[in-house]
Structure formats: C-alpha cells, structure tokens
Amino acid sequence: MKDIKILKGNIIYTEMPDTFTTLKNGYVIVEDGAVKECCEYLSKKYKNIPITDYKDKLIIPGLNDMHCHASQFKHTGLGMDKELVPWLFSHTFPEEKRFKDLKYAEQTYKNFINEIWKNGTTRSSVWGTLHKEPTELLIDLFLKSGLGAYVSKVNMDANTPEFLDEDTDSSLRETEEMIEKYLGKSQLVKPIITPRFIPTSSKELLKGLSKLSEKYSIPVQSHLSENLSEIDWVKELYPNSENYGSVYDLFGLFGQRPTLMAHCIHSDIEERTLMKKRGVFAVHCPTSNLNLGSGIMPIRKFMDEGIPVALGTDIGAGETCSMLRVMVSAIQMSKLAWMDSDKKLKFLSTSEAFYLATKGGGSFFGKVGSFEKGYEFDALIVDDSCFDMSSYPLEQRIQKFIYNGDDRNIIHRYVSGDLVKEPFPKSI
Numbered sequence: 001m002k003d004i005k006i007l008k009g010n011i012i013y014t015e016m017p018d019t020f021t022t023l024k025n026g027y028v029i030v031e032d033g034a035v036k037e038c039c040e041y042l043s044k045k046y047k048n049i050p051i052t053d054y055k056d057k058l059i060i061p062g063l064n065d066m067h068c069h070a071s072q073f074k075h076t077g078l079g080m081d082k083e084l085v086p087w088l089f090s091h092t093f094p095e096e097k098r099f100k101d102l103k104y105a106e107q108t109y110k111n112f113i114n115e116i117w118k119n120g121t122t123r124s125s126v127w128g129t130l131h132k133e134p135t136e137l138l139i140d141l142f143l144k145s146g147l148g149a150y151v152s153k154v155n156m157d158a159n160t161p162e163f164l165d166e167d168t169d170s171s172l173r174e175t176e177e178m179i180e181k182y183l184g185k186s187q188l189v190k191p192i193i194t195p196r197f198i199p200t201s202s203k204e205l206l207k208g209l210s211k212l213s214e215k216y217s218i219p220v221q222s223h224l225s226e227n228l229s230e231i232d233w234v235k236e237l238y239p240n241s242e243n244y245g246s247v248y249d250l251f252g253l254f255g256q257r258p259t260l261m262a263h264c265i266h267s268d269i270e271e272r273t274l275m276k277k278r279g280v281f282a283v284h285c286p287t288s289n290l291n292l293g294s295g296i297m298p299i300r301k302f303m304d305e306g307i308p309v310a311l312g313t314d315i316g317a318g319e320t321c322s323m324l325r326v327m328v329s330a331i332q333m334s335k336l337a338w339m340d341s342d343k344k345l346k347f348l349s350t351s352e353a354f355y356l357a358t359k360g361g362g363s364f365f366g367k368v369g370s371f372e373k374g375y376e377f378d379a380l381i382v383d384d385s386c387f388d389m390s391s392y393p394l395e396q397r398i399q400k401f402i403y404n405g406d407d408r409n410i411i412h413r414y415v416s417g418d419l420v421k422e423p424f425p426k427s428i
C-alpha cells in the first residue's frame with residue numbers, strides 16, 4: 001500500500017536557474033516521500049485521499065545549507081574583526097576544544113539543530129569537531145531530528161595548537177569506526193570524509209582518508225582557496241603543486257567521490273578546470289566571506305564554466321543560519337563582482353540564488369531541492385500574509401519572502417514527505 005499525501009497551495013520551485021516555476025492554488029501529490037506530480041486539477045483517483053489545504057500559503061522546496069560547522073554555532077559573531085587564519089587560532093580552535101565536554105556539545109548541538117530547523121534548512125552538510133564521541137552525539141541528534149545531513153568528525157593532525165590536535169593513526173581509526181557505526185543506518189543522515197584543510201593535514205592523514213573514502217564510497221568535504229595567506233601556506237607545504245585543489249587531487253580527495261569544497265574565492269582557471277573535470281561542488285558562503293574579508297567569489301564564472309555550485313552559511317564565520325540571508329548576500333556579492341569586472345560577470349537573479357539554495361545544493365543528496373517528478377518531498381510552508389501581497393504574482397511573493405521574510409513565516413517543514421516538528425523544544 002502506497003503512502004499518498006496531497007497538499008494544496010501556491011507552489012513555487014526552480015526547475016532551471018533562470019526562472020521560477022509557479023502554480024497558483026495547485027496540488028502536489030507525494031507518494032512514498034517523493035513528488036509524483038504537481039497539478040492544477042486533482043484526478044478522480046485521489047478522491048478518497050484527504051487533502052492538506054494550505055490555502056493561500058506558499059509551498060516551496062526546503063533549503064540546503066551545504067557548508068556549516070555545528071561546533072561554531074555558539075561563537076557566531078565573535079572575532080569578526082579578524083581574517084581567517086588569526087580567527088581560527090584566536091577563536092575557533094579554543095571554542096572547538098570545549099566540545100570534548102559531552103554536556104557542552106549536547107547543548108550546543110541541540111541549539112544548532114533547532115536553529116537550522118527554525119530557518120527552514122531541511123538538509124545540510126555539517127562539521128563536528130575532531131572529537132569522536134561528541135560528533136557521534138551530533139549524528140545521533142540529527143538522526144532524532146528528522147532532518148537530512150551529511151555529518152562527520154573533523155580530521156586535523158598537523159600545524160594545529162596542542163590542545164586541538166590528534167595523532168594520525170587514531171584520527172583514521174576513529175573515522176573508520178564512525179563510518180562503520182553509521183553507514184547504511186539512515187537514508188537521511190550519512191557520514192562524510194572531512195579533512196579540515198590541507199595545512200592541518202599530514203600526507204599520511206590525507207592518504208588514509210582517501211582510502212576510507214574509496215573503501216566505503218563516502219563523499220568528501222573540505223575548504224578550498226578561501227584566503228590568500230592560506231593559499232600561500234599550501235604553496236609552502238607543496239611547492240611543486242599546480243594549485244591548492246591539485247593537492248587534494250594528488251591524494252584522491254577531489255571528486256574521485258562526490259566532493260564539496262567551501263569558498264573557492266581565489267580559484268584560478270586551472271583549479272576551476274580541474275573542479276569541472278572532477279565534478280567538484282563549489283560551495284559559496286557569501287556572509288562568511290564578507291565577515292572574514294576573504295574576498296568576492298566570482299560565482300558567475302563557476303556557473304558559466306559548468307561547475308556545480310551550492311550555497312552555505314559557513315556557521316560560525318557566517319553569522320546566520322538563515323539560508324534566506326545567504327541568498328540575499330549571494331546576490332549582493334555577485335553585484336560587487338559585476339561592478340569589479342566592468343559588468344562582465346552578470347550578477348545573480350533571485351531565481352538563480354533560490355535555485356542554488358534548493359536544487360543546486362540538493363543535487364549533492366540526489367533528487368532533492370525541486371518538485372519535479374521523483375524528487376524527495378522536502379518542503380516549507382510559508383505564510384506570507386503579513387506582507388499583504390496575495391494579489392501579487394507568485395514570482396514577486398517569493399522574492400519578497402527571500403528578502404523580507406524569516407523563520408516567523410515558515411509554519412511547517414517536510415523532509416522526504418514527513419512533517420518535521422521542532423527537534424528539541426526545551427533546549428533553548
């Protein structure tokens with residue numbers, strides 16, 4: 001017996017980046033968690049199925065945050081008068097050290113998951129810390145939440161402060177134990193290989209992580225070409241490398257399995273060519289890039305060159321868990337790139353930013369981020385009545401929500417067809 005749900009409302013999604021697909025007062029038929037069809041009229045065969053009528057509300061795909069550090073949630077907004085590397089040493093590493101305390105980890109992780117749920121993030125790619133037990137707790141909390149996520153412990157065994165360092169063998173052993181514990185346990189929550197970045201990884205660690213990624217067919221996430229002094233550091237460590245990305249590639253961590261690389265602000269044409277060849281995702285985190293003064297990612301170049309692009313909050317360098325704010329920031333940053341390039345790099349349209357936050361990032365999970373047939377039904381129900389715009393076209397109502405809306409407008413969240421309630425209501 002198939003599980004069929006029917007929802008009614010104003011349906012908006014982006015099949016393609018350049019335009020919103022809209023259906024006023026339409027029906028979305030969900031069968032076993034996936035979209036069967038969106039239609040204007042309901043076929044008689046569904047006459048005995050109850051309809052969840054959301055009336056004039058908007059039904060849009062859930063948002064996908066493809067780069068965030070759950071362990072940095074509490075210290076968002078701190079040290080934002082610094083650049084990346086000094087900030088890591090003065091703020092991030094000392095904060096991450098606190099996570100060996102399981103109680104501290106539990107409270108912070110519950111608050112983080114509540115916050116992303118509140119903001120309409122239905123799937124995310126999440127970093128814990130190097131600590132195994134607290135990161136397993138983070139995975140368990142995600143499993144309880146009903147949200148989708150890739151989650152892993154971070155690996156870092158070189159050039160780190162003594163209080164946040166691990167030896168190579170235990171780093172690899174613990175990662176493998178974690179993979180064996182969680183791989184195949186859930187369709188929604190899965191492990192991902194997570195070297196912090198090249199400068200904090202020994203060659204043995206990178207080799208070992210690549211082997212694990214291959215052995216268990218696990219995707220990879222890391223950072224790439226975020227900051228000029230970081231790039232110089234990589235060049236010092238690997239003087240013969242062509243670029244930063246080619247160092248990951250040397251170790252088999254650059255698209256050999258599905259790969260997310262956050263930032264890519266300063267990726268040159270050779271690095272981008274390799275990304276395209278390997279299908280490596282560039283995860284643009286505009287709020288973080290502004291906060292750390294890392295630079296303006298020329299997102300149009302990546303899109304024009306056919307590199308898969310997604311968006312991320314980069315909590316805690318990004319100050320907000322809201323993917324709405326990230327979309328707006330991405331559009332604003334693309335306008336700076338447009339001005340900087342003598343108007344050669346066309347800025348993002350609102351539908352393109354929405355596409356990146358839904359189907360763009362969602363494609364890393366499979367068929368996620370759209371309401372086309374066969375896509376998992378991840379959705380937000382948006383009550384935009386406070387804007388008094390029900391007579392406006394849906395294309396304008398979604399723009400208004402992106403720019404002026406927030407979590408207060410989101411009344412329900414669905415992941416893979418299931419309604420997801422607030423995960424940990426008493427934790428804040």
Ligand SMILES: [Zn+2]
Nearest residue numbers: 069223262314
């Ligand atoms: Zn990051």
